[in-house]
Amino acid sequence: MPELPEVEVVRLGLEPAIVGATLRDVRVLEPRSLKRHDARRGDFVGMLIGRTVNSAQRRGKFMWFPLDGSGTGDHVDALVTHLGMSGQVLLNTRDASPERHLRIQFVIEPGDGEPLLMSFVDQRIFGSMAVDYLVAVGDRWVPSQVAHIAPDPLEPAFDxxxxxxxxxxxxxxxxxxxxxxxxxxxxxxxxxxxxxxxxxxxxxxxxxxxxxxxxxxxxxxxxxxxxxxxxxxxxxxxxxxxxxxxxxxxxxxxxxxxxxxxxxxxxxxxxxxxxxxxxxxxxxxxxxxxx
DNA sequence: AGACCAACCTGCTGGC
DNA sequence: TGCCAGCAGGTTGGTC
Missing domain, CATH: 1.10.8.50 (Helicase, Ruva Protein; domain 3)
Structure with a gap:
């Protein structure tokens, strides 16, 4: 479903809530929603709990959230999201009832304010999340699994x-x-x-x-x-x-x-x-x- | 190397 | 009413 504009709308909506927030709880309800995650580098949940989000980035239809603290080895890790054909990321207060196709849910604690629920909802499971490390490509740092795609036409790096x-x-x-x-x-x-x-x-x-x-x-x-x-x-x-x-x-x-x-x-x-x-x-x- | 297609999924709609 | 084919915004891995 979502192409660049839809992903950017989601990124813009998440940015004020998630940047500076700490990931306090992560629940994976659908393991197939982690198909982009390389489990050899570590457990998805274990790599996220307690980490703080530094920014909200996007290239094309990929979106990612670099995390502070040391990653694996010398790497900076990021939570990577691709919405596939039917993915959504929704923000809710903690008393909200679970969405129909809820696949992964986070409790995020902003620097100030009440904890929020961040829900990855995806009917068809073509989308997924992962923890991946950043690599330098041209003038940017992007997740290794995003390194092969070209810049998008709305970013300065597009030639x-x-x-x-x-x-x-x-x-x-x-x-x-x-x-x-x-x-x-x-x-x-x-x-x-x-x-x-x-x-x-x-x-x-x-x-x-x-x-x-x-x-x-x-x-x-x-x-x-x-x-x-x-x-x-x-x-x-x-x-x-x-x-x-x-x-x-x-x-x-x-x-x-x-x-x-x-x-x-x-x-x-x-x-x-x-x-x-x-x-x-x-x-x-x-x-x-x-x- | 580059082009192309099947496979991955669920759910809804329209025709018979 | 029920069943089935067809369709839906994407990416990947494999073959040629």
Whole structure:
């Protein structure tokens, strides 16, 4: 579910509560939600109890919380979170009843104020949490399991020139390319369809046939749609995406292509088409977006 | 090396 | 009413 804007909404919501807070209790109700955790480095719960959170970071769809105190050896450890398709992180007071798909729950004690419950809720268990160590990549420290992905287009480290050259050097379809997190991170199925619509590019267009101007335009539209969605609190279709307070985002009202099958293209009126491709739905205007 | 797809999960909807 | 196919916002590991 959650793409960059949704993850950023969650990160922004967690930041004031969790930075400076100490993890006082951790309960793992669903061990499969730890699939990203490398148990050879230590027990997930044991590595977290008593640790204090230093900051709230994100790259693409990964979010992590560096911890103070010595990590394993010379490493700085972080609590890493990926929401997968249906993950949420919710903040509640301690008297709240457990959520339907509660997988991991923390009691966090802020520097000042009452302890809170931080709940990792995930229907499909594609998301997960882990304790991982930070490694230096370019100008940032990121968890080792995040080192392979590219910067996202909203961070300063993103290199526009490198992106334009790299996508044009690939031999694949444009939509595939922008969903490739090692080329550009943070874009998922919704915002891929929206950015392609905005830049009038068919998702199956060959990347090697993209002109430099088209690649630049596509990148610009990716940034626009991600920023606009972020400003509107992300995209919610149902209860599967909520912010830390359990509230929906509003960007679903602004979608031009994704999920708009049969509705008129806002630009030319031609009905939006849905086509199954790479095992997921792709939505586009057959008139504005030619192969 | 790079491209591609199956697998990992649960739950809801729509057609018969 | 019941059953089943199809679909859902993502990443990974393996094969070619």
């Amino acid at each position: 526009d020139e490198r992106f334009v050259a790299a996508i044009r050097a690939k031999h694949t379809g444009v939509k595939r390319a922008i969903l490739d997190q090692t080329l550009i991170s943070g874009v998922g199925n919704i915002y891929a369809d929206e950015a392609l619509w905005a830049s009038k590019i068919h998702g199956e267009r060959a990347t090697e046939r993209l002109t430099r101007a088209q690649a630049e335009s596509l990148l610009a539209e990716i940034r626009v749609v991600l920023q606009k969605a972020l400003a509107e609190g992300g995209t919610s279709f149902d209860e599967q995406y909520l912010n830390v307070n359990g509230e929906s985002g509003y960007f679903a009202h602004s979608l031009n292509a994704y999920g708009q099958t049969g509705r008129p293209c806002p630009r030319c009126g031609t009905p939006i088409v849905r086509k199954s491709f790479m095992n997921r739905g792709s939505h586009f205007c057959p008139r504005c977006q030619r192969r």
